[in-house]
Amino acid sequence: MISAAIVGGTGYTGIELIRLLSAHPKVSIDLLTSRSEAGTRADEIFPSLRGISDLVFSDLGDETLYALQKCDVVFFATPHGVAMKQAAALTQAGVKVIDLAADFRLQSLADFEHWYQQTHSCPELLKTAVYGLPELNRDKLAEAFIVGNPGCYPTTAILGLKPIIEMQNKQAVRLIESRIVIDAKSGVSGAGRQASLALNYAETTDNFKAYGIGGHRHLPEIEQGIEQLLVSQFSQQVRFLPHLVPMIRGMFSSIHMALTEAGAGIDWQQEFEDSYAGEAFIDVLPHGVYPDTRSVRASNRLRIAIHQDNERGELTVLVVQDNLVKGAAGQAVQNMNVMFAFDETLGLNAAPIVP
Amino acid sequence: MISAAIVGGTGYTGIELIRLLSAHPKVSIDLLTSRSEAGTRADEIFPSLRGISDLVFSDLGDETLYALQKCDVVFFATPHGVAMKQAAALTQAGVKVIDLAADFRLQSLADFEHWYQQTHSCPELLKTAVYGLPELNRDKLAEAFIVGNPGCYPTTAILGLKPIIEMQNKQAVRLIESRIVIDAKSGVSGAGRQASLALNYAETTDNFKAYGIGGHRHLPEIEQGIEQLLVSQFSQQVRFLPHLVPMIRGMFSSIHMALTEAGAGIDWQQEFEDSYAGEAFIDVLPHGVYPDTRSVRASNRLRIAIHQDNERGELTVLVVQDNLVKGAAGQAVQNMNVMFAFDETLGLNAAPIVP
Amino acid sequence: MISAAIVGGTGYTGIELIRLLSAHPKVSIDLLTSRSEAGTRADEIFPSLRGISDLVFSDLGDETLYALQKCDVVFFATPHGVAMKQAAALTQAGVKVIDLAADFRLQSLADFEHWYQQTHSCPELLKTAVYGLPELNRDKLAEAFIVGNPGCYPTTAILGLKPIIEMQNKQAVRLIESRIVIDAKSGVSGAGRQASLALNYAETTDNFKAYGIGGHRHLPEIEQGIEQLLVSQFSQQVRFLPHLVPMIRGMFSSIHMALTEAGAGIDWQQEFEDSYAGEAFIDVLPHGVYPDTRSVRASNRLRIAIHQDNERGELTVLVVQDNLVKGAAGQAVQNMNVMFAFDETLGLNAAPIVP
């Protein structure tokens, strides 16, 4: 059993971590913190946890900071900018850090500071951080001390493009044209657990809208994924437009590409199946089966469907995941499994909830 | 054309008043106020009003207060406690006041102060206020200067009980046993347009709960309706339990009663039909037709279904309305129509929106 | 490991059984049947099961019937009237039967035939069937060969009334008046997985309605629970009115009672806590905490809140459960655990899904 702490456990990724780790056979949650709810039992805030967890929120004071250093792993389910302030002390104490916010996602300091409007407090540590997408970075994660858990949209985008960019690199010829349109849709829980007029039920339900139209923080992360993680040999321009769907959980990314003649020569269904053959959490759907978000509800699986139309020169990749699981807390647990050399699926095998 | 003002136009009852009055053939909205949004066009806050209204919110400063006194009628779509501070000046200037909050609903000062936790600022005016339920108070409303627009739940409760209490009074014998259970359900818009964690989409949707379990402000208003408006000769004890339904609009009150032997002798379906025969906005559904809330969506109609089971000695009255229309803004317009001797249905004839 | 079969696996209780049993450490699902989908993989119908189950639906032909007799337990997730035709052959072969439909719920043949409009095909077996509510019938279940898994509403009603009726029996004096109002609300999945205009999304969402107003099949089951299971010494008349809530899962029963003077002398909060102290799946919420349905989503827990108002002589019991879990498939698995002397919570410990 390893000893885990969750810093900032009152948000949706926080409760999802509690839910997943409480059922994990090799993890004990020994510490849970919250500035606003210090002293309160977690199951008072979330009655769904009654009988599941008897944890009490601690404040993030000196005593807690000291206790964190005794843990094996600390998850930060906090706003952007919190983890980077604690990471140095923790890693020096040999504690592994998994940040579910953005502090360790973007390798470019300039990008981080531009998009998140704050100075990075530990740029040297940032260089050692590993981007927590096991399907790309499994080896590095096994050695990592700091992991930047990916954003939800970038997870779908990068995994939806990986077999294509890799094949393009391998063949050293353009298979898709330069412009990629990622028209993405998220459930409302992605906006976090907060009091907000815009998220009020009566404002949000029976309604659909786009947001982040002029630029969303996940765009540079997607671009980094294509350029640095997948090391695309060809420039790819991404138009990323997120939308808000009146549903609690779920993310659906429709990725539109134009095939070159060379690209049309490839059987992309087969290529995706081969590329992800060994991945426990990536499910390439059979030809003609199309995904819906509920098919991954409350699960760490991400499902991909391919539609290739050579006559029109189109390739469409549809990617679904639960934004709170594979898009956040589940992926964090998967990263932890890799970091501690556990079976990667440990604690993550539960079936999706349908209906 | 009469000149109307809406004080506090940024809530859901405010926008509903703008929607209804903008289409009313005898009303011009000349003034719209909001502390928080002074200087802003209404259609910036509510883009649905683009092309419908070019009103700009005014602050509630001296100039506005003076302008209000030039209007024929002022609607208060404000929190409790605002209208009572302005009502004296307005009525002295000959302006009619319709308060959609609770300042002029309860005749008992003690009840008001107990349930709303504030001192009433114009108790003498309260005595002249008329409870704005046209189906009960039509004559008084025609002469009224101050109208307390009913709460949404009391509208369903009082109209659902009226034919029964009246018949019981008429026959001077108990027709229903003393205990009445009103198990009521409301859409989320009833909680108002506000930033609130409890009303966050991800907290509210796919979820159902009761609230106000230990006592809700609408209970004394229902009791006042039975005892004072309907002048019940028999004591009736009410258990009122409201619930929150994951839907935007709509209110459904299930009223459970036990029939006495005398009560079982009455054909309640017929009795309700007769009692409401002349009412434009009360629809007693035929025997065996049961209501759903969408059948009144965005409409001022209130529909009632009767289920009488003499074998079990049960009488169930089901009442539906749109909480923002007959339960708030529509009823206010209906009251206005009566107060200004317009056709009572003017501006209120639009069909419900289905689906 | 025991060998289990699910007859009729294409409905919502069917897929829920597959989900729960696939994760059960002592059960192997060896057979899955469906008339309509014979030959199809379950994960083609329910893509959420991809990677979870590779079962294929069998037809209910002779070969399958023979194979069923080799199982240790057979779950019937079929329409009413199917299990009673197979039960004799199975029990003769030593197979335990758990019927999630109504064939073995009502002990009274007359009631069964009146409410379900069919003749019972094995009245002698019915006498040996045990009503599958472990919190009442644990001992009998340990010996049972045929179990009638309770209806969803009766589960909430009987468990919400049990401590009261038992205390009333014990004290041999009326604690609540004779008339009980159960105003119950269910999510839409309770209506089953079917093509139906009334259940079409555009008909059902943003809408609320009552149904079964003149009489619902679960009423005689609730009455049987009070009279025969709880052996109430006093007659209790129940008004049961179910409603449809626009949510997928969840059931909320508001039970309204009037306290007698003797009843007001009891601390019902304490009484419920004591009564259910040892029950793993019954959670009596602390005083002042009120339940919502999502707090039990996808979980076998049932939560109860008590509101006692001696001044008004009222006792309100609020009960929530997931209609597909404690209200159906989860309770069936709990029954199986008892029948096979497994730990009663095996396979049923997963935390509710929130948000």
Next chain:
Amino acid sequence: MISAAIVGGTGYTGIELIRLLSAHPKVSIDLLTSRSEAGTRADEIFPSLRGISDLVFSDLGDETLYALQKCDVVFFATPHGVAMKQAAALTQAGVKVIDLAADFRLQSLADFEHWYQQTHSCPELLKTAVYGLPELNRDKLAEAFIVGNPGCYPTTAILGLKPIIEMQNKQAVRLIESRIVIDAKSGVSGAGRQASLALNYAETTDNFKAYGIGGHRHLPEIEQGIEQLLVSQFSQQVRFLPHLVPMIRGMFSSIHMALTEAGAGIDWQQEFEDSYAGEAFIDVLPHGVYPDTRSVRASNRLRIAIHQDNERGELTVLVVQDNLVKGAAGQAVQNMNVMFAFDETLGLNAAPIVP
């Protein structure tokens, strides 16, 4: 007053026509037909119409066919293939026909027969039919006898592209690159009023999916709009991908284009505002205001937002409408107004319903 008939009034476009025409000051609905509901009052099927309409459904027998020929206008709210069988007799009798299905949308017989899998029964009449998009075809509509009311998606696509294609034609130079991605999202009412497992509430809510991935009937209609109605001088290839949103009404089309250098030289915000300056139902939102579907709920308005990013060479046009109003019944009434030389906005001025 003109005399109108609605053939096939039991679907969602049928009830929407009844709702809109019942409030139209110059129209009397004199006939309403339905094969399945002949003899039934409309307000029995749709209780929301109680007090609004006392129409009774007629069968489509000889007597009714004769009566239809006495009307001024007949709306077909029927499945594809019904209107074309009645159109000849009606137009010969001088009756104007508005078909809300697809019989008169596609000018190409081959396209019609390919996509709708039936033979067209009156190809000669098809040539005289006018595509009912008033913003493009106002003059032709004034003379039309047969109008093919546009599909919902094509309405958003064609109106979202019109100012661009027209400007491109005018300048005779490519302003956008050839490939256009239309990623569109519709509420569930677009699938019609039908019993369907796929549309069951528990299957559809809290869920999001794409459909028509390999080809949707609205694609050739969009292409016809670009090529023939807008007479694009440049070839434009369209990738059209529709999605299903868990909401009742509303359609949101995200149109993604790449700007050429010439295209980047144009101020598209200004261009759209100018292009639609005189249009009562087209609202070009101010720069930086983005649409949501509820802002047009139950209204005939269509709102457009422009996002131009010259640095990235991107132009995004977002279009929202109510799929049942501007996307169907409202547009049909607008067409009727033009055909009968009424004020184009008559009966269509109601404000959207928010919240």
